[in-house]
Amino acid sequence: MDNSKVKYNFEYDRKLKICFIGAGGHSFRNVYPTFQYAPVDLAAICDINGERAAAFARQFGARNHYTDHLEMLERERPDAVFIVTSYHPDGRVQATDLALDVLKFGAHVWMEKPTAATTDEVRQLIDASNANNKYVMTGLKKIFFPAIEKVNQIISAPEFGQPSSIYIRYPQHMPPFAERSDLTRITSLVDHIFHPGSIIHYLMGKISHLSYEREPFNGGTVTNMRFVSGAIGTMHMTAGQSGASPLERLEVIGKGANVVVDNGVKVTYYRKAKPPEYGRSRSYMVDTESAPLHWEPEFSLGQLYNKNIFYLGYVPEVLHFCESVLGGEPPRKGTLEESLEILKLLEAYRNTPEGTVAVLNS
Ligand SMILES: NC(=O)c1ccc[n+]([C@@H]2O[C@H](COP(=O)([O-])OP(=O)(O)OC[C@H]3O[C@@H](n4cnc5c(N)ncnc54)[C@H](O)[C@@H]3O)[C@@H](O)[C@H]2O)c1
Incomplete structure (x- = not known):
């Protein structure tokens, strides 16, 4: 059990440059606030609702905001991307497709659960993670x-x-x-x-x-x-x-x-x-x-x-992801293999x- 001393964001010497896709209710309450205690430099936020993206950028200190995630990835070139979105009208998980886009672009992914709606989709993510040599971690907070x-x-x-x-x-x-x-x-x-x-x-x-x-x-x-x-x-x-x-x-x-x-x-x-x-x-x-x-x-x-x-578990899960990426080691918890099970x-x-x-x- 990790009971090491918690550092405040401004005390870290090394930080990940991150982008965030999604400016919704859960991320406002529980995910963006974790960054006070994590080694992240929040470069930009994207939401298809531009007003929310702008409001979240002001609130949480991101330098830029976007309505198109591909444009954000292209311009910002982040180390890692956090994805907290919702569901497509057909019930599929929006974050699954977005994670595949981020991997193709060459950044690590932290995504809220659900990772996907089917085992086939998780296997697709496993293949894309291996092919691009980038990690995918799901926020299994429990x-x-x-x-x-x-x-x-x-x-x-x-x-x-x-x-x-x-x-x-x-x-x-x-x-x-x-x-x-x-x-x-x-x-x-x-x-x-x-x-x-x-x-x-x-x-x-x-x-x-x-x-x-x-x-x-x-x-x-x-x-x-x-x-x-x-x-x-x-x-x-x-x-x-x-x-x-x-x-x-x-x-x-x-x-x-x-x-x-x-x-x-x-x-x-x-x-x-x-x-x-x-x-x-x-x-x-x-x-x-x-x-x-x-x-x-x-x-x-x-x-x-x-x-x-x-x-x-929100700060601990985000810290686990950031420390894994900064240390060049795959996350041990919240893995795609766990999502598959x-x-x-x-x-x-x-x-x-x-x-x-x-x-x-x-
Ligand atoms: N772990 C937990 O405790 C917990 C609690 C609540 C919700 N959640 C998860 O968090 C996720 C979000 O929940 P929420 O209540 O915040 O949903 P929400 O609908 O309030 O927010 C989702 C946001 O994503 C944006 N979005 C969707 N597609 C996008 C795209 N392609 N590009 C940019 N932005 C896009 C939407 O515009 C919306 O603002 C869900 O997956 C839910 O399962 C987890």
Whole structure:
């Protein structure tokens, strides 16, 4: 887990010259603000809406703004391009085509999820990335949450034992099977599957096969999966839950130990412990040496870690990309190979009726 000291943008000696495609709501709230803490020189912004491109350039300190990304690439010659756009009318992901343009031009790509809508498109990106010798990283923010990184560290330690099962909950609606061949009917699923999908892959590795059941009232689902490692997992997509409820819960079981994350920030590690004797114990207290460990942020101080751009992984993911490019090493997280596995999961839901088995990796 990286808890190295955060530098402010103006303290960096070496920066990447970057351009940004997209001046929308998410990037305004969560991506441009990360540049305060990253080694980037924001040269130019492009949006097909010229007024927004100009307003964002003023707001975030870019020198130039454009309405045509090809013109921006040609004139600015950036080291890397950030892409945060939306969907084509046919449901395809705009950023996929834009990333291919950027790679052809010869710059590295950081793109928001979804990377693409199909495995074929990700394979196209993998080929273009290799052919042009440029990296593509997707902002899989969940695997940069300090809480999820902590779980990864805990379950990788020998004392946790082999991770044997996982439970993950995420509130997501799934349309009926007959509608799922039409991309325009599953935009929300394409948009969100990257969140639980990235955590599952980060913690448990590749899925071997799965099957699922869907309820017809809200489109909630329960999926059972077997991983290539031999471990098993359940994903509960809790469509229909209250709008006032926390969204997520995660639990990984090892051997005599388990770890739980609630609401993305609270981590409880139940370490190996001898249970109090059944029928004879007056107290539930276990020894301090084997007691559960619990972490949650304080929300009092003006610290970086209690800003959402840190605990929701946005600054860490952008830093990982910038440091990888500056160091000449491919990003290790948010890779196209991870996106490929997440889209295999999406395609399992698109191509396999409820109650039957989908094989993702044989
Ligand atoms: N990781 C997260 O937490 C998170 C949260 C919200 C949204 N997102 C993702 O962020 C993306 C954007 O979401 P949003 O809500 O900001 O969308 P948005 O529609 O507000 O913004 C998209 C912007 O891209 C611009 N655009 C589209 N095609 C373009 C092109 N060819 N050239 C230049 N500009 C172009 C549009 O004009 C628009 O201003 C989506 O992919 C969504 O999945 C991620």
